[in-house]
Amino acid sequence: MATTMRPVLCPHCGAQVRKNGYCSECYLPLSMLKKAQNTSNYYYNIGYDRASARDLSGAIESLLQALRYNKRNVPARNLLGLIYYEMGEAVQAMSEWVMSINYQQENNLATKYLKELKKDPARLESVDQLARKFNMAIQYAHSEDYDLSILQLKSALSDNPHFVKGYLLLALLYIGTDNYEKARVTLRRVLKIDKANSLAVHYLREMGDTEENIIEMRKQNVDNDGLLDDDYLEEIVVTEDGRAPKKIEKKNLFQEIKAKKDTSVVRTGQFGQVSLAKYSGLYMLLGLAFGVLLFSFFILPGQKKKLRVENEQLIKTYSEELAGKNSTINSLSAEVDSLTKQIDTLQNGAAQGETDLPDYSNVVSGMSDTDLQNMIDKE
Amino acid sequence: MINFEEELKRFSPIPEVNQAEEAIYSNDLKDISDIVLQMTQDLRNTGSILDNAVSVRARRR
Secondary structure, three states: OOOOOOEEEOOOOOOOOOOOOOOOOOOEEHHHHHHHHHHHHHHHHHHHHHHHHHHHHHHHHHHHHHHHHOOOOHHHHHHHHHHHOOOOHHHHHHHHEEEEEEOOOOHHHHHHHHHHHHHOOHHHHHHHHHHHHHHHHHHHHHHOOOHHHHHHHHHHHHOOOOOHHHHHHHHHHHHHOOOOHHHHHHHHHHHHOOOOOOHHHHHHHHHHOOOHHHHHHOOOOOOOOOOOOOOOEEEEEOOOOOOOOOOOOOOOOOOOHHHHHOOEEEEEEEEOOOHHHHHHHHHHHHHHHHHHHHHHHHHHHEEEEEEEHHHHHHHHOOOOOHHHHHHHHHHHHHHHHHHHHHHHHHHHHHHHHHOOOOOOHHHHHHOOHHHHHHHHHHH | OOOOOHHOOOOOOOOOOHHHEEEEEEOOOOOHHHHHHHHHOOOOOOOHHHHHHHHHHHHOO
């Protein structure tokens, strides 16, 4: 029984591979393509391990290397997209997923990711806003409008607190404005998302942080560092050499470490942005109190006077009505008296009439019924 | 010490959603097989040029 051999297909172009081991279309050697695939998978595994350990920039590096050996490595592309998405670069992520689907239409995780992203228009809008804000922040930074740039970045980061590039630019702006402690807090957030971000580590080293400090930073909690809160009259304190601050306006774990290094402190007396939002409650109370005073001094007396006049008018009307009713009652009482007198007079007269009638009882008692009937008939 | 201006140059704008198509087209990464293919193509072209040059020289002789 003859067995049919499945033709070997070229991983590059999909054409049949000849017996000599070269592709019939692209003439590439199959052995080389296989080696490239293996190397790509090796880098993908490294990338996967790095991503699992939250070394996202290291993972990106490895995954890009994997794609340089084999651009059709779908899992590498999907993971790269996922890492871009985690770091707040959704458009880059979408680009990787689309390419992945282009190479493999079926059984591809990228289809699921893209579907989920397309299902949520609000998410897409927020991605777009984030990109716009970041690009505007770069423009502002280039035109030396650092405050505006910082505001834009803070707004972008409050939309997506995992946007690593945003944090890095924010940290650079803080360094540029001699706000080293804030730069440190910002870079700490970067290290929380991407543990070995080379740019963040570079900035920290330049600011004088040791390796131990950097390692310590990765373990610290960043949830309540207040980085994205509004600042009110924030005083920037720098040392004479313009490096690490001795005093900071917020409690920080690096305070003690830095305090040992610093010698003298010069206050630059710069003031940060004044936030009105913090005092909105106080303003509301003041407004309420002012309103109450205005009401009691200007509006309330007028209202009182008006009510008094209305009451007086009402009392007057009722008094007049009462007087009228009283006079009616008096006249009616007089009428009742006269009528009572008349009744008495009439009753007396009737009583008198009754006594004046003759007594016929003796006569009637002696008569028979027929006689009495005759007498009535006569009458 | 950090050179602010130099560091700022590292930051380039990121693509917005309406630029996604452009980002996808520009994402045409070349892998090792593309490079080898390009090299063999170039060699073939160079080879054919060399062959042409040899044949022209031979004719002249």
